[in-house]
Amino acid sequence: MSVREDLTAALKTAMLAKNAERTSAIRMINAKLKDTDIAARPKGIDKVSDDELFAMLRSMIKSRRDSVALYRQGGREDLAVKEEAEIAVISEFLPATLEGEALEAAVKAVIAETGAASVKEMGKVVGALKARHGAALDMGVVSGVVKALLGA
Incomplete structure (x- = not known):
């Protein structure tokens, strides 16, 4: 199963479970993926490769980690927790990394x-x-x- 199919299946499952936070996070991933695909069209690419998709997901995680640090500095623990929940959802679609x-x-x-x-x-x-x-x-x-x- 491809990552795109995994995203679609996960979105359906989250919607059926009425899990609003997870549904929102997966929709956000899909929106970013669509933007990335559209940006690649002038290069003659209809859909970006899985490697580029993984890079996109990692950049989404990085920006959220930066936001978590800023929210914690500003005393906004509620927003930091929300960002961490999004990081957890995004991470599910990444392959295991060498560490x-x-x-x-x-x-x-x-x-x-x-x-x-x-x-x-x-x-x-x-x-x-x-x-x-x-x-x-x-x-x-x-x-x-x-x-x-x-x-x-």
């Missing part, structure tokens, strides 16, 4: 394969990681790990 020791092991393996020795060769390492693990990578985390390992 912790598994991510570090993957980065070390690619560094050994490519022979990268300095931060100047970070692009080579990140490119090889993208080719091998694709959607399972959170690039914000990956770049930090690669920098740390190449800089050490």
Whole structure:
């Protein structure tokens, strides 16, 4: 089942369960996806790939995490909780990501394969990681790990 089909099924289930918050979050994802598809049309692309869809979902999560921090600073715990609930719904549609020791092991393996020795060769390492693990990578985390390992 594709991610788009998963979204449609989840929306139907949420609507039948009369879960307004979940329904709203999934509709928001669908709206953003539609905007992303429309933005890709001038490039001759009717629907964006799953990798681009995952990148879109990750950017939605990142903006919500930023909002949570700002809401907490402003004393608006109610809005922070709402954003965290949206993050949880969005995260459901992302594939499992490489984290912790598994991510570090993957980065070390690619560094050994490519022979990268300095931060100047970070692009080579990140490119090889993208080719091998694709959607399972959170690039914000990956770049930090690669920098740390190449800089050490």
